[in-house]
Amino acid sequence: MPDATYAVEMRDITKRFPGVLANDHVNFGAQAGEVHALLGENGAGKSTLMNVLCGLYRPEAGAILIDGQPVHFHSPRDAIQSGVGMVHQHFMLVQSQSVAENVFLGVRNASFSLRSQQMAAAVQKIGDQYGLPVDPNAKIWQLSVGEQQRVEIIKILYRGARILVLDEPTAVLTPQESEMLFQTLRAMKNDGKTIIFISHKLEEVISIADNVTVLRAGKVAATTPAKGMTKAQLASLMVGRQVFFQFDKAPAKLGEVRLALAGVEAQDDKFLPALRGVSLEVRSGEIVGIAGVAGNGQRELAETVTGLRKLTAGKITVAGRDVTGSPPLVMIDAGIAYVPEDRHHTGTAPNLSVAENLALKAYRKPPIGHGALIAPDAMQTSAVDLIRAFDISTPGPQTPARKLSGGNLQKVILAREISAEPQVLIAASPTRGLDIGATESVRKLLLAQRDEGAAILLISEDLDEIFAISDRIVVMYEGSIMGEFPTAEAEIGQVGLLMAGGEHGAHASAV
Numbered sequence: 001m002p003d004a005t006y007a008v009e010m011r012d013i014t015k016r017f018p019g020v021l022a023n024d025h026v027n028f029g030a031q032a033g034e035v036h037a038l039l040g041e042n043g044a045g046k047s048t049l050m051n052v053l054c055g056l057y058r059p060e061a062g063a064i065l066i067d068g069q070p071v072h073f074h075s076p077r078d079a080i081q082s083g084v085g086m087v088h089q090h091f092m093l094v095q096s097q098s099v100a101e102n103v104f105l106g107v108r109n110a111s112f113s114l115r116s117q118q119m120a121a122a123v124q125k126i127g128d129q130y131g132l133p134v135d136p137n138a139k140i141w142q143l144s145v146g147e148q149q150r151v152e153i154i155k156i157l158y159r160g161a162r163i164l165v166l167d168e169p170t171a172v173l174t175p176q177e178s179e180m181l182f183q184t185l186r187a188m189k190n191d192g193k194t195i196i197f198i199s200h201k202l203e204e205v206i207s208i209a210d211n212v213t214v215l216r217a218g219k220v221a222a223t224t225p226a227k228g229m230t231k232a233q234l235a236s237l238m239v240g241r242q243v244f245f246q247f248d249k250a251p252a253k254l255g256e257v258r259l260a261l262a263g264v265e266a267q268d269d270k271f272l273p274a275l276r277g278v279s280l281e282v283r284s285g286e287i288v289g290i291a292g293v294a295g296n297g298q299r300e301l302a303e304t305v306t307g308l309r310k311l312t313a314g315k316i317t318v319a320g321r322d323v324t325g326s327p328p329l330v331m332i333d334a335g336i337a338y339v340p341e342d343r344h345h346t347g348t349a350p351n352l353s354v355a356e357n358l359a360l361k362a363y364r365k366p367p368i369g370h371g372a373l374i375a376p377d378a379m380q381t382s383a384v385d386l387i388r389a390f391d392i393s394t395p396g397p398q399t400p401a402r403k404l405s406g407g408n409l410q411k412v413i414l415a416r417e418i419s420a421e422p423q424v425l426i427a428a429s430p431t432r433g434l435d436i437g438a439t440e441s442v443r444k445l446l447l448a449q450r451d452e453g454a455a456i457l458l459i460s461e462d463l464d465e466i467f468a469i470s471d472r473i474v475v476m477y478e479g480s481i482m483g484e485f486p487t488a489e490a491e492i493g494q495v496g497l498l499m500a501g502g503e504h505g506a507h508a509s510a511v
């Protein structure tokens with residue numbers, strides 16, 4: 001379409017970081033009323049390109065045009081004044097403030113005379129228009145991740161965004177929430193907005209996007225209409241080779257019970273019951289998948305087992321040893337490893353180097369730790385090995401963890417936890433935010449751990465993942481176990497029904 005003016009165009013954008021060419025002469029354009037997906041492997045340069053677009057980074061070369069006019073952004077404030085707003089991979093909300101306060105934060109003429117009622121009404125109005133329900137008076141910390149995301153979207157819409165960039169919005173959503181978000185995207189698109197949508201989930205890209213741009217190692221590999229593309233075609237554009245979506249797994253060789261919970265009860269952050277009499281066993285050599293809609297006690301389950309949350313009743317044993325109520329360090333010594341869902345807050349120390357993050361557990365033991373001393377050489381050697389084994393894309397072991405792309409940070413945590421050769425591995429959404437290649441290799445790594453005798457508790461909202469690698473499926477709903485099946489006999493419809501609380505609870509949990 002040579003004559004059509006793009007609502008947003010990026011020409012020949014080049015952006016470097018020390019040791020990394022993150023964007024290499026990238027050309028990109030999207031029109032009004034278009035959903036444009038941005039695809040690429042972890043570290044391909046997607047977030048960087050969009051951070052350039054929204055004024056967070058200055059490119060070394062290239063131009064940005066809005067409605068055909070060149071613009072120069074020095075800050076996100078400049079970008080939003082030209083109608084460009086971004087919802088980042090990690091949200092930037094003030095937890096202690098209300099939804100309405102966050103929406104109005106930093107708005108120049110939001111005088112104090114703007115009463116909270118008016119602010120709430122404005123939030124409500126945008127919410128109604130685009131299908132973004134959220135309580136304007138709720139504090140951010142009280143909201144689910146999905147609701148926080150709605151606040152971020154409302155915030156940029158309120159500031160007049162016509163070009164909205166969403167960086168992996170569905171990585172943190174349940175399937176139901178994703179469907180709601182897509183309704184919102186369609187409403188915005190019909191309203192003439194331009195949506196740039198980053199995702200690793202190829203099905204959703206095919207269903208929601210008009211056009212797709214694929215980045216590979218900082219360069220554009222292709223720009224194509226989404227219609228008619230297959231997952232396999234997109235995947236091979238991303239990685240530059242054929243990708244296989246199926247892999248075989250050997251039958252589980254069950255050993256002794258490694259993790260046992262009996263009648264475990266715990267409360268959530270608001271002191272409401274979160275686990276109600278949970279009993280389950282995980283044996284050496286098997287993967288037990290916990291299926292459930294987010295917020296049904298999965299997080300509390302993981303935290304209770306790892307000692308991060310106090311249980312109020314029940315008993316936990318690891319390899320026969322009673323560890324009920326023990327703190328995290330005792331749990332680690334008992335052989336429990338944990339890949340948390342929230343990799344930014346509990347998973348890594350952003351200002352420490354990649355090598356230090358990789359050693360966060362190993363530092364207490366030789367060869368890296370010797371009493372109170374740490375052997376830097378051993379730490380470096382081990383980091384180099386892990387970076388290679390887990391294909392972590394980083395300029396080097398000394399790079400601060402915060403400079404890694406989202407997916408590569410996730411690999412750091414996995415590398416650290418898996419390399420500790422745990423007795424029991426608790427993995428919460430281990431492939432969230434990972435590209436297809438990395439997802440495939442993480443699943444293989446989990447299966448390899450299982451075949452070496454680890455007992456793995458896999459917590460995931462992604463039913464495909466649960467079905468792909470679990471040996472047994474346990475369904476959780478409102479803190480209780482609703483049913484348990486060998487995966488070979490499990491049926492996806494039945495699992496879905498139980499996730500919604502079974503026939504009785506189905507209406508209560510409808511969104």
Ligand SMILES: Nc1ncnc2c1ncn2[C@@H]1O[C@H](COP(=O)(O)OP(=O)(O)OP(=O)(O)O)[C@@H](O)[C@H]1O
Pocket residue numbers: 017018020022040041042043044045046047048049393394395402403404405406407408433435
């Ligand atoms: N602030 C930074 N400082 C140094 N290097 C950076 C910085 N931000 C990104 N990089 C590097 O630039 C490259 C591209 O990163 P980017 O975050 O754009 O990838 P991405 O495509 O968004 O990946 P993901 O799917 O994992 O989120 C990576 O090699 C990353 O390590």
Ligand SMILES: [Mg+2]
Pocket residue numbers: 046047048089167405406407
């Ligand atoms: Mg990214």
